[in-house]
Amino acid sequence: MARPSLANVLADTRPLRNEHFRRLWLANIVTVVGAQLTVVAVPAQLYADTGSSAYVGLAGVFGLVPLVVFGLYGGALADVFDRRTLLIVTTVGLIVTSGLFWVQAAAGSTSPWLLLSLFSVQQAFFAVNQPTRSAIIPALVDATLLPAANSLNMTVTMAGAIAGPLVAGVLIPVIGFEWLYLIDTFTLFATLGVVVRLPSLRALEAATSVPGLRAVVDGLVYLRTQPVLMMSFVVDLIAMVFGMPRALFPEIAHLSFDGPDEGGLVFALLFAAIPAGAVIGGVFSGWVSRVERHGRAVIACILVWGLAMTGFGVAVALADRWGTAMLVVALAMLVIGGAADMASAAFRTSMMQAAAADAMRGRLQGVFIVVVAGGPRIADTLHGATAAAVGTAAAAAGGGVLVVVGVVIASLAVPSFVRYRITRPTP
Template sequence: MVRKFRGLFADTRPLQTPDFRRLWTANIVTVIGAQLTVVAVPAQIYSITGSSGMVGLTGLFGLVPLVVFGLWGGALADHMDRRRLLEVTTLGLVVTSALFWLQAFLGLNDVWLLLVLFALQQAFFAINQPTRTAILPKLLPAGQLPAANALNMTVMSAGAIAGPLVGGALIPVLGYSWLYLLDTATLFATLYAVWKLPPRPIDNPQGAPGLRSVWEGLVYLAGHKVLLLSFLVDLIAMVFGMPRALFPEIAHEAFGGPVGGGLEFALLFAAIPAGAVLGGVFGGWVSRVNRQGVAVLWAVAVWGAAMAAAGFAVGLAPWAPRAMLGFALGMLIVGGAADMASAAFRQTILLTATDDARRGRLQGVFIVVVAGGPRIADVLHGGAAEVAGPAWATGGGGLLVLAGTAVVALLFPAFRRYRAG
C-alpha cells in the first residue's frame, strides 16, 4: 500500500545522479530569479514611457533572438563540448543580468537600452536551453528521462508562479535594481552546477555550426514523422488552445475584476502553471507509460477539453460569477497538468528518438515551437475575441484542439502507436 501511494508522487530517481541533482537544485533558485527580471523589464519600461505599446515591443525584441539563436544555438550544441557551451551562455546570462542592474542603479531610464539588453539576454537563453536539455541523455538512463523532464517542467512552472508574485510585491519596496541584482546572484548557482559537470563532447559531430548545419537539422526533422508530429501536436494545442491574451478581459468583463489587473486576473494567470506544478508533484506515473505517442494525444485532448470547459464557464459567468470563476480556474489547472504530461512525453520522444549528433538542433526547434506557439495564440485569440467574444474564443479554441488532435490520431497511426525505445 505504501509503495502504491508513493507511486502517485513525482519519480525522483533522476535526483540520485549528482550531476542532474546539482543542475535541478540550482535551477530552483535560478528560475525564480529569472522570473523577477521577466516582471521587472516590462514594469520598468511602462514606468518610463507610460505606454503599453512600448511594453509590447518586448515580445518582438524577445522573439526574434529566440528564433534565430534557438536554431543556431542548437547547431552549436551539436558541434562543441556542451559543458563548455553551457558555461559560456550561463556566464552571458550573468553579465546581461548584471547590466540590467547597472542601468537601473544608475537611473539611466533608457527604454531602448532595456530592449537591447532584453534581446541579448534572450539570445543567450536560446542557446543555453537546447544545450541544457540535449545533455540529459548523457547524464541519465533512458528510462529516467520522462521523470527528469517532468521534474524540470515542475520547477519552471513553480517559478512562473512564485517569480511574478514575489517580483510584483518587491518592486514597490526594493525598486528595479534590487530585483535585477537578485537575478544576477541566483545565476551563480547554475554556473557552479555547470562548472561541476564533466566534459560532454558530441558523438560523431558533422560539419560546421553554420546555416548548412541548421538546414540539415530541419531536413532530418522532416524525414522523421514521429518527431515532426510531436511538434505539430504541440502547435495545435498552443495556437488554438492558449487563451492567456484574453485573461485581462475575462477577469474584468466576466468576473468583475478591476481594469488594471486584480485578484481575478492573478488567479487566471497563475492557474495553468499551478496545474503544471500539481501535475509534476503527482507525476510518478509518467515513467511507467510505454505508449508515449498515444499518451501525448490523450494529454493534448485533455488540455483542449479543459480549455473548452473554461470557455463555457466564462459564457455562464453573468449568472453565477463566483461559481463560474472557481470552475474556470479548476479547468485551467486541469489543463496545466495535462500540458505538463504532454511536454514530458514530447521531450522524451525528442531525446530518445534522435541521435546525439542532432539532439541540439532539434532542441533548438523545440524552443522555437514552445515559445512561438503561445505568441501566435495571443494574436489569434485576441482577434477572435474581437469578433466572437472571449467565451467563444476560449471555448472554440479548445474544441479546435480536440478536432486537430483527432485528425492527427486518425491520419498518422505511426505516432499513435509510438512506444518508448
Template sequence: MSRLRGLVADTRPLRNDHFRRLWRANIITVIGAQLTVVAVPAQIYADTGSSAYVGLTGVFGLVPLVVFGLWGGALADVFDRRTLLVFSTLGLIVTSALFWVQAAVGSTNVWLLLSLFAVQQAFFGINQPTRSAVLPRILTPDLLPAANALNTTVFMAGGIAGPLVAGALIPVIGLEWLYLVDSITLLATLGAVVRLPPLPVAGSTGKPPGLRSVVEGFGYLRGQPVLLMSFAVDLIAMVFGMPRALFPEIANESFGGPEAGGLAFALLFAAIPAGAVVGGVFSGWVSRVSAQGRAVIVCIVVWGLAVVVFGVAVGIAGSSTSLRTTMLVVAVVALAVGGAADTASSAFRNAMLQAAASDEVRGRLQGIFIVVVAGGPRVADVAHGAAAATVGTAVAAGGGGVLVVVLTVAAAVLVPSFVRYRVSLPTATVVEADPEPEAPGGQTPSRPRT
C-alpha cells in the same frame, strides 16, 4: 503508502549527481530569472508610461530567442555541450549584471534596456536547447519523462513565485536589486554546469555551423514522422487552446473584476502554472508509461476539453451574474486541469525528442522545440484576440478547445506511427555520466520502438 509513492513525482533522476546539481541550481535560478522577467517591463513602463513600449519586449524577446534558439541548437551539435553551457551561462550572468548597472546609475534609455533584453534572450536561446540535449547523455531513456517533469515543475513554480516575490520587493528594494539577485542566483547554475564532464558530440567536425546546419535539422525531421508529430500536436494545443490573451477581458466583463488587475485576473493567470506544478508533483506515473505517443494524444485531448469547459464557464458567467463566483471556480479548475495535462504532455514529448533523435542532431531539434514552445502561445495571443473581436471571448476560447480535440484526433489518425510509439522500460535506470561521448555508463540504452 506505496500507492502514494507511485503517484508523487518520480525522483529517481535525482540520484544522478549531475542531474541533481543542475536541478537544484535551477530551483534558485528560475526564480531569479522571473524577477528579471517582471522587472524589465516594470522599468520600461516606469520610464516611459507607455504600454506600447512595454509591448516591444515581445518583439525584442521573441526574435533573438527564435534565431539563437535555432542556431544555438546547431552549435550544440558541433561543440562540447558542457563548454557551450558554461559560455551561455556566463553570458546570462553578464547581461543580468548590466541590467543592474543601468538601473543603479538611473538610466532611462528604453532602447538600451530593450537591447540588453534581446542579448539576454539570445544567450537563453543558446542555453536551453544545449541543456536539454545534455539529458540523454547523463540519464537513460526510461528516466527522461521523469526528469522533464521535474524540470517543468520547477519552471512553473518559478513562474508563480517569481512574479509574487518581484511584486512584493519592487516597492521595497527597487528594480536594480532584483537584477542583482538574478545575477547572483545564476552563479548556482554556473557551478553545476562547470562540474559536468566533457560532453563532446561524436563525429563532430568542430567547424562553426551555418544556416545549412540549421536547415539540415529541419530536413532530419521530414524523415522522422514521430518527431514531426510531436511538434505538430504541440502547435495545435498552443495555437488553438491557449486563451491567455483573453484573460484581462474575461476577468473584467465575464467575472466582474476591475479593468486592471483584480482577484479574477490573478486567478486566471495563475491557474495554468498552478495546475502544472500540481501535475508535476503527482507525475510519478509518467515513468511507468511505455506507450508515450498515445499518452501525448490523451494529454492534449484533456487539455482541449479543459479549455472547452473554461469557455463554457465564461459564457455562463457572462450571461448570469448570480453564477459568476461559481463559474470562476469552474474556470480556474478547468485551466488548472489543463495545466496538469500540459505538464505530462511536455514531459513525454521532450523525452521522445531526446531519446528518439540521434545525438548528432539533438541540439538542433531542441532548438526547434524551444522555438515551438515560445512561438506557439504568441501566435495564440494574436489568433484568440482576433477571434474574440468577432465571436466573443467565450466562443473564441471554447471553440479553440474544440479545435484542439478535433485536430489532435485527426492528426493521430493520419499518423498512426505516432500513436504506436513506445519505449521499453529497462530495469537498470540510473547511471553516472560518462565523460566519453558514448552512452551513459558505457551501456547502450534501450532504443525507442516506433
C-alpha cells in the same frame, strides 16, 4: 492484491540519483526564481519609464526574434561543440546581461531602447543555453527515466513562474527594479558553479566544422524524415495556437468576473492557474515513468487540454448567470489543463531526447524552443482577433474544440506517432 504506494503517485525522483542531474536541478530551483524576477521587472520598468503599453509590447518582438534565430543556431552549435563549454559560455553571458540590467537601473536610465536591447541580448544567450541544457539530459539519465527527469525540470520551471511574479510584485515597490536584477545576477552563479563541474559532453559523431546555415537546414531536413518527432512539434502547435487563451484573461477578469480594469485578484488567479496545474501535475507525476506508449499518452494529454479549455470557455459564457461559481469552474479547468500540459511536455521532450540521433539533439531542442516560444505568441494574436469578433467565451471554447479536432486529425494522419513507445530493458 498489492496496496497502492505513495511513491507510485508522487514524482519519480530516481533521476536525482545522478549526481550531475541532481546538482543542475537543485541549482535550477534558485535560478528559475531569479530569472522570473527579471521577466517581471523588464516589462514593469518599461511601463514605468514610458507610460506606454506599446513599448511593453515591443518586448515580445525583441524577445521572440533572438529566440527564433539563436534557438535554431544554438541547437546547431550544441551538436558541434562540447555542450559543457556552451553551457559555461552562455551562463556567463546571462550573468553579464543580468548585471547590465542592474547597472542601467541603478544609474537611473529611462531609455526603453537600452532596456529592450539588453533584453534581446539576454534572450539570445537563453536561446543557446536552453537547447544545450536539454540535449545533455540523455547523457546523464537513463532513457526510461527521461519522462521523470523532464517532469522534475518542468515542475521547477512552473513553480518559478508562480513564485517569481508574486515575489517581484511585492518587492518592486519596496526595493526597486535594480535589486531584482541584482538578485537574478547572483542566483545565476548557482548554475554556473554546477555546469563547470560537469564532465565533457560532446555529441556522439559531432561534426568537425563550425556550423552555419547549412547545419540548421540539415537539422530541419532530418526532422522531415522523422514523422514521430515532427508530429511531437505539430501536436504541440495545435494545442498552443488554438488552445492557449491567456490573451483573453485581462478582458475576462474585467468584464466576465467584475475585476478592476487594471488587473486585480481575478486577473492574477487566471494567470497563475495554468502554472499551478503544471506544478500539481509535476508533484503527482510518479505515473509517467510507468508509461511505455508515449505517443498515446501525448494524444490523451492534449485531448484533456483541449476539453479543459473548452470547459473554461463555457464557464466564462455562464459567468453572467452563475458568477463566483463559474469563476471556480473556470480556474479548475485551467488547473486541469496545466497538469495535462505538464505531462504532455514531459513525454514530448522525452520522445525527442530518446528518438533523435545524438548528433541532432541540439538542433531539435532548438526547434523545440522556437515552437514553445512561438506557439503561445501566435495564440495571443489569434485569440485576441477572434474575441473581438465573437467574444471571449466563444473564442476560448471554440479554440478548445479546434484542439480536439486538430489532434484527432493529426493522429489519423500519422498513426506511427500514436504507436510510438519506448522499449524497457529486460530485468
